[in-house]
Amino acid sequence: MFPKVKSPLSFVNAFFEGLGEVSLLCVKTFKSLFKKPWEKGIFIQQLEEIGVRSLPVVSLTAAFGGLVFGLQTYVGFHRYIGPGSESYGGPIISLGLSKELIPILVGLMVTGRVGSAMTAEIGTMRITEQVDALFSLGADPIRYLVVPRTLASFIMLPILTIYGDIIGIAAGFFYNVYMMGVNRVIYIRNTMMYMELWDLFSGLIKAAVFGIIIALIGCWQGLKAEGGAEGVGRATTRTVVIASILILIVNFFLSKALPADIGR
């Protein structure tokens, strides 16, 4: 009459089982990177799918992320330090966006747009036996499906992040200088004075790691999908949830592990 309640032990089991499966997939993918033949066609197609097609959504999120961040730093400086101090918002906006906000926003947006699509596509291939057909026709499913997606995601996430940094920082600048009347020269001077190249670079390292997470989780869930269309739907949801949570957790630990600044 009532649905069975799962014991806490089954969640622990599922966690370690999943961890084992993803680790194994990660090792197999890494090993397959160095084996021929390389699936160049699919790799280029994935570069376009993950990178080029994500540009509109990254543009919008980065622009509004930059605007709202610019708005709050302006309010903060104006309220707590006093009028005239708002130009110090420049380095804070740039630092916050490039090290934290843009890599995370890009990671979450690409998870929703591309990670879920990877699971849906590979999951459908699995339940219609297309993955078995790949194997029977001499194509290793890991090399054919997982490697090109992981590699493309690893390359495109940092590129999308650079693009998002530019849009976001420009949006923050636009809000402060053109909407709130902050002095343009002082805003730029403060930003240049307190920003380091490392701030941008550490954000890119994070983005590359997020790229690997998105592709591996997306492919893993696709390859283990079962139970028809409903099963693929559930796997797609799991990809978005697992990858999003992992991105937020891994981001914290990377922020702790990566040095705050280099050479100061």
Place this chain on the structure above:
Amino acid sequence: MIRVVDLHKAFGGNKVLRGVNFRLRRGETLVIIGQSGCGKSVLLKHIMGILKPDRGKVFVDDVEITSLREDELHAITRKFGMLFQGTALFDSMTVGENVAFGLERYTDYSREKIKDLVRENLAKVGLRDIENLMPYELSGGMRKRVGLARAIAYKPDIILYDEPSTGIDPIRADAINDLIIRMKKEMNATELIITHDMVSAYKIADRIGMLYEGKIIEVGTPEEIENSKNPIVQQFIHGRAEGPIENW
């Protein structure tokens, strides 16, 4: 050519194969019959090396394949062509790209030669000028035939058929049966077919084996199976609801 010895496989608590034993000789057509969901497809996937058994061995040309690494299996899968139950055509590729897929991976042929072979193999299954169509534009029978063209394009030694007549009308199913018989003659191939369609089984088999509760319970020529004293075999081949086989 293929020897299956004491094959066991369980998924969770569900024991699907419980000690399957049989032998497929070179040049013969063996049809494995059995109820839906009795593990026939699972058996085929073990023979291809797609699944690993919990226990038991599969020999292909005297090579034991269950212990081979994935890269070593490549040479074994080259010997097989498989027609999947739902055809498993790659829906992101055209018909031509589907048929060319195995040729590109198993041979060193030039693009031109592959193009010619795609045309030639599609013609073998009675299809012309459809290379640029997408799989979703084809009827069920055409999809089966494209699946067969893809499976035979690189001239495998053994052709595996998973429910070749399922999902198509009886006339098209019989046309597929004729194709299976013709493929064997033209390519001198060894064939393993799994089905629950007795009309097909009688028409194409040299021998028929019945899989029941995870084991092959009887193997023989179509006549021997027809005259079997085993009540389970008799119930299945005559499609009766009453008998020792539980029907739900």
